[in-house]
Each structure stands twice: as structure tokens, then as C-alpha cells.
Amino acid sequence: MNIPGWWKRRSGYAKTATMLAVLLVLQFGLCGVLNSNEEFGGNIIQGIFLAVTLVLMFAVLVAWLINALSQ
Numbered sequence: 001m002n003i004p005g006w007w008k009r010r011s012g013y014a015k016t017a018t019m020l021a022v023l024l025v026l027q028f029g030l031c032g033v034l035n036s037n038e039e040f041g042g043n044i045i046q047g048i049f050l051a052v053t054l055v056l057m058f059a060v061l062v063a064w065l066i067n068a069l070s071q
Contacts, residue, residue: 013063013064021057027050
């Protein structure tokens with residue numbers, strides 16, 4: 001009996017949303033642990049990465065919702 005794992009049973013949207021959520025949690029953790037390097041614009045770079053990840057996650061979730069409602 002061959003039962004597919006979680007990764008094979010989920011849609012592409014679910015995989016992408018999960019990966020972005022994990023990335024977001026890791027980024028928040030890094031922002032809390034690492035000292036911002038003001039010389040190289042550490043706060044700005046961290047803010048940009050967080051904003052891009054949030055926008056990508058929101059876009060994936062909206063696309064997933066539209067796809068689910070259109071079926």
C-alpha cells in the first residue's frame with residue numbers, strides 16, 4: 001500500500017503558501033536575533049525582504065482563493 005506524503009497531496013498554492021509562511025517566520029526570527037548593521041542599511045534591507053515576502057504571500061493566498069471559488 002503506497003500512501004502519498006503530505007507534499008504530494010497538496011496543491012501548488014498550498015505548497016507555495018507554506019514555504020512563504022516558513023520564510024516569513026525565519027525572517028522575523030532573524031530580525032529579532034541579528035543586530036542591524038547600520039553601515040550597510042540593515043534595517044532597510046530587512047524591511048524590504050519582509051515587505052516582499054508579505055506581498056508574495058498575500059498574492060498567493062488571493063490567487064488560491066480565486067482559484068478555489070472559480071471551481
